[in-house]
Amino acid sequence: MAVNLSRIDILIISTYLFGIVTLGFWAGSRRRKGGEVNHYFLAGNTLTWPVIGLAMFAANISTVHLVSLAESAYKYGLIYGNFEWMAGFALVLLSLLFAPLYLRSRVATLPDYLERRYNRKCRDWLAVISIVSAIVIHIGVTLYTAAWVLRGVLGINPAATIMGIDALMFFIIILSLLTGLYTMVGGLLSVVLTESAQTVLLLAGAVAITVIGYVKIGGWSALVSTLATHPHPMAGMLGSNVTWGTGNFLSMLRPAGDPSGLPWYAIFLGYPVLGIWYWCCEQTIVQRVLAARDEKQARLGPLFCAFIKILPVFLFVLPGVMCVALVQKGMLGSGPKTAADTYTFMIMHLLPGGLRGLVAAAMLAAAMQACSAGLNSTATLVSYDIVKRRRPDTGDHQLVLVGKITTVVATVLAIVLSPIFGHYGTIIEGLNKLISFIAPPITTVFLFGVFWKRASGKAAYITLVSGALAGVVMFFLDWKGWISGNFMMTALYLLLMCSALMIAASYFYPEPLKEESKSLVWQSWREPFGGKGGGRALGDYRVLSGLLVVLLIVLYCLFR
Numbered sequence: 224m225a226v227n228l229s230r231i232d233i234l235i236i237s238t239y240l241f242g243i244v245t246l247g248f249w250a251g252s253r254r255r256k257g258g259e260v261n262h263y264f265l266a267g268n269t270l271t272w273p274v275i276g277l278a279m280f281a282a283n284i285s286t287v288h289l290v291s292l293a294e295s296a297y298k299y300g301l302i303y304g305n306f307e308w309m310a311g312f313a314l315v316l317l318s319l320l321f322a323p324l325y326l327r328s329r330v331a332t333l334p335d336y337l338e339r340r341y342n343r344k345c346r347d348w349l350a351v352i353s354i355v356s357a358i359v360i361h362i363g364v365t366l367y368t369a370a371w372v373l374r375g376v377l378g379i380n381p382a383a384t385i386m387g388i389d390a391l392m393f394f395i396i397i398l399s400l401l402t403g404l405y406t407m408v409g410g411l412l413s414v415v416l417t418e419s420a421q422t423v424l425l426l427a428g429a430v431a432i433t434v435i436g437y438v439k440i441g442g443w444s445a446l447v448s449t450l451a452t453h454p455h456p457m458a459g460m461l462g463s464n465v466t467w468g469t470g471n472f473l474s475m476l477r478p479a480g481d482p483s484g485l486p487w488y489a490i491f492l493g494y495p496v497l498g499i500w501y502w503c504c505e506q507t508i509v510q511r512v513l514a515a516r517d518e519k520q521a522r523l524g525p526l527f528c529a530f531i532k533i534l535p536v537f538l539f540v541l542p543g544v545m546c547v548a549l550v551q552k553g554m555l556g557s558g559p560k561t562a563a564d565t566y567t568f569m570i571m572h573l574l575p576g577g578l579r580g581l582v583a584a585a586m587l588a589a590a591m592q593a594c595s596a597g598l599n600s601t602a603t604l605v606s607y608d609i610v611k612r613r614r615p616d617t618g619d620h621q622l623v624l625v626g627k628i629t630t631v632v633a634t635v636l637a638i639v640l641s642p643i644f645g646h647y648g649t650i651i652e653g654l655n656k657l658i659s660f661i662a663p664p665i666t667t668v669f670l671f672g673v674f675w676k677r678a679s680g681k682a683a684y685i686t687l688v689s690g691a692l693a694g695v696v697m698f699f700l701d702w703k704g705w706i707s708g709n710f711m712m713t714a715l716y717l718l719l720m721c722s723a724l725m726i727a728a729s730y731f732y733p734e735p736l737k738e739e740s741k742s743l744v745w746q747s748w749r750e751p752f753g754g755k756g757g758g759r760a761l762g763d764y765r766v767l768s769g770l771l772v773v774l775l776i777v778l779y780c781l782f783r
Contacts, residue, residue: 229576229577229579229580231576231577231580232576232577232579232580232583233580234580235577235580235581235583235584236580236583236584236587239424239584239587240401240587244401244404269514269516270511270514270515270516270520270524271515271516271520271524272515272519272520272523272524272527273524273527274511274524275511275512275514275515275520275521275523275524275525275527275528276523276524276525276526276527276528276531277527277528277531278511278596279508279511279512279524279525279528280528280531280532281425281593281596282361282507282508282511282593282596283310283508283532283593284425284535284593285364285365285368285369285590285593285594286365286368286369286372286586286590286593287364287365287368287593287650287651287654288535288539289372289425289429289539289566289585289586290368290371290372290563290565290566290650291303291368291650291651291654292304292535292539292540292543292651293539293540293542293543293546293565293566293569294543294562294563294565294566294650294651295483295540295543295562295651296540296541296542296543296544296546296547296565297543297544297546297547297559297562297565298482298483298562299472299481299482299483300471300472300473300474300483300544301472301473301474301475301536301540301541301544301782302474302475302477302481302483302485303483303485303540303651304475304535304536304540305475305485305490305494306494306651306655307532307533307535307536307539307540308475308532308533308536308775308778308779309490309494309495309498310498310501310502310529310532311529311530311532311533311771311772311775312495312498312772312775313495313498313499313501313502313503314502314525314526314528314529314532315525315526315529315768315771315772316499316502316503317502317503317509317512317525318522318523318525318526318764318768319522319751319752319764319768320503320673320745320751321503321504321509321669321673322512322515322518322521322522322525323518323521323522323751324336324673324742324743324744324745325509325512325513325521326512326513326515326517326518326521327742327743328742328743330513331513331603331607332350332353332506332510332513332603332604332607332608333349333353333504333505333506333509334346334347334349334350334353334506334604334607334608335607335608336743337349337668337672337683339739339740339743340672340740340743340744341668341672341678341679341680341683341684341740342680342681342683342684343612344680344684345668345680345683345684345687346608346612347608348684348687348688348691349665349687350604350608350609352661352665352687352691353505353506353507353600353604354601354604354605354633356505356661357506357507357597357598357600357601357604357633358597358601358633358636358637358640359637359640359657360597360654360657360658360661361507361593361594361596361597361600362399362593362594362597362598362633362634362637362641363637363640363641364641364650364653364654365590365593365594365597366395366398366399366590366594366637366638366641367391367395367641367650368590368650369394369395369398369586369587369590370390370391370392370393370394370395370398370641371391371563372566372567372586373394373583373586373587374390374391374394375564375567392638395638395641396638398587398590398591398594399594399634399637399638400634401591402590402591402594402595402598402634403594403598403630403631403633403634424581424584424585425585426534426538427581427585428581428582428584428585428586429538429539429542429585430538431574431578431581431582432538432542432566432569432570432573432574432582433537433538433541433542433545435573435574436542436545436546436549436569436573437545439545439549439554439573440545440548440549440552440554445548446544446545446548447473449548449551449552450472450473450544450547450548450551453548453551453552454551455472455547455551456547456550456551456557456558472544472547473544473782474782474783475779475782475783476490476779476782476783484709485709485711486709489709489711489712490711492711492712492715493659493709493710493711493712493713493714493715494711496659496662496663496666496711496714496715496717496718497655497658497659497662497711497714499662499666499669499670500658500661500662500663500665500666500669501658501662502525503669504665504666504669506600506603506604507596507597507599507600508596510596510599510600510603511524512524512525519764522764523762523764523767526764526767526768526771529771530771533774533775533778542566542569543565543566546558546559546565546568546569555568555569555572555573556572563650570582570583594637597633597637598630598633598634599630601629601630601633602625602626602627602629602630602633603626605625605626605629606622606623606625606626606629607622610622610625652710655710655711656698656701656710657698658714659710659711659713659714659717660694660695660697660698660701660713660714660717661691661694662714663690663694663714663717663718663720663721664686664687664689664690664691664693664694664717664721665687665690666718666721667686667690667718667721667722667725668683668686668687668721668725671683671722671725671726671729672743672744673743673744673745674744674745674748675729675744676736676744677729677730677733677736678725678729679728679729679732679733679734680734681728681732681734682724682725682726682727682728682729682731682732683725685724685728685732686721686724686725686728689721689724690717690720690721690724693717693720694717697713697717752765
């Protein structure tokens with residue numbers, strides 16, 4: 224399965240690496256001397272909606288998407304595309320409900336927001352949880368996935384060593400060092416500029432795979448008929464020898480008992496728990512909104528990202544399905560040895576020299592942009608929520624220095640922790656399981672915080688700590704294989720538990736709403752929809768939100 228990269232492939236990859244690191248350094252050199260801290264961590268609050276939307280999309284899209292979505296699609300069809308389309312609904316909530324409140328408070332971090340809404344203990348706790356999730360979820364899983372794919376593309380045996388280091392670990396170290404270098408020097412401005420450039424390259428590589436595969440299979444009708452009349456090439460490995468029909472494999476909504484383990488009700492009930500945390504309450508993603516120039520940009524940016532999030536189903540998930548059909552027709556041999564090698568397999572068998580280098584560069588782009596986002600948010604959290612809070616007299620230059628040191632430390636920790644994802648059956652399964660254990664208490668506290676004036680600080684802290692401990696217990700039991708069940712429903716059950724605890728504790732430990740907190744809570748459900756809307760027609764966030772929701776409903780009807 225090894226790919227012999229041509230000289231042009233190697234040239235493309237080398238040029239990309241040099242160019243992206245140079246861009247990161249250039250962005251750092253453009254940082255204004257005045258307001259050093261604000262510019263390093265929040266890009267001087269200058270971001271407009273196109274940059275915010277692209278940067279949010281780029282911070283989310285990583286090698287994990289290129290690999291794990293193709294892997295899941297090869298095994299189960301389009302079903303995991305729900306994590307892309309359902310994100311649109313969460314981003315609408317960010318635009319309507321959360322972004323305006325964040326901009327009102329002009330906070331640099333979400334833990335800072337929790338302190339203003341609740342108390343300092345909530346801020347400290349969320350800061351620690353956010354740092355851990357950024358290192359493990361945003362950086363660790365990305366490094367592991369990128370290393371796995373690059374090993375396959377370069378045709379290196381999994382058991383091989385490079386310079387006396389395990390091949391996977393070698394690639395992890397190289398990628399992390401390059402990303403950490405320009406992130407440390409340039410701050411958030413370097414991150415968002417390189418993310419925007421890398422997103423274009425990422426999409427170009429994905430489009431190349433999709434278009435070539437689509438043409439080779441003979442179009443949509445040929446894809447549908449092939450899937451409907453041939454057995455799945457991995458049917459035995461999936462525990463079923465039946466033919467996968469189009470009504471199942473190309474469906475986004477499945478019944479209970481589906482091999483994917485994601486019935487429709489688990490998606491609609493469980494995803495909001497994960498999605499609200501990830502898209503509305505997670506520092507790495509929301510930091511781009513916090514750096515918005517004004518409220519209009521902060522509202523429109525997430526909606527722009529939501530429209531872009533429609534594409535991954537066709538660019539990252541569908542190629543895995545096309546690979547199944549191509550193998551069924553005998554056009555790609557016997558197929559990949561494992562589903563995890565699906566994307567690498569398609570690169571090797573579909574792309575000519577030159578394009579292989581482009582797609583390999585796209586995978587590097589995806590990995591580096593996700594890592595840089597996680598590194599910058601970790602540096603921001605440590606600088607603002609730990610150092611600055613405990614030592615208020617820390618100067619701007621010293622705070623930026625702390626951020627750079629944090630970037631280095633976080634890079635090392637991510638290198639050490641990244642192999643944890645090798646434990647799970649698929650990478651995307653491991654990623655979403657971890658999120659399902661982390662998200663419920665944070666989602667609960669933020670939702671009650673923006674809508675319920677009686678939610679008390681003491682109740683929020685109790686909910687955060689108790690919910691986190693429950694998540695740790697569930698993670699341990701799942702890791703040992705002592706429990707089984709749908710992780711999406713687990714997230715819902717944890718949310719219900721945390722909500723009950725939040726309500727009970729708020730009544731048991733009542734607190735008057737602080738004066739500074741009154742502007743951080745919606746007075747009624749109508750208030751978020753008030754005002755002028757920020758513009759006319761498509762410049763109105765309410766119009767765009769409505770169009771997006773209608774479009775997503777239409778797509779679900781087409782692929783039900």
